[in-house]
Amino acid sequence: MRLYELVVIFHPEIDPETLATLSGRIVSTITDHNGEIVARQTWGRQRL
Numbered sequence: 001m002r003l004y005e006l007v008v009i010f011h012p013e014i015d016p017e018t019l020a021t022l023s024g025r026i027v028s029t030i031t032d033h034n035g036e037i038v039a040r041q042t043w044g045r046q047r048l
Contacts, residue, residue: 003038006030012045 008026010019030037
């Protein structure tokens with residue numbers, strides 16, 4: 001099985017509820033296409 005890495009950057013003004021919804025949609029999309037999430041890290045807000 002091939003391993004892939006995904007990094008998602010959201011707009012900093014998104015409220016936590018919307019962030020959780022969007023994150024859940026990404027997870028659902030991956031698992032709906034027979035993908036498996038091996039590790040998940042939330043870095044929080046970072047200065048770019």
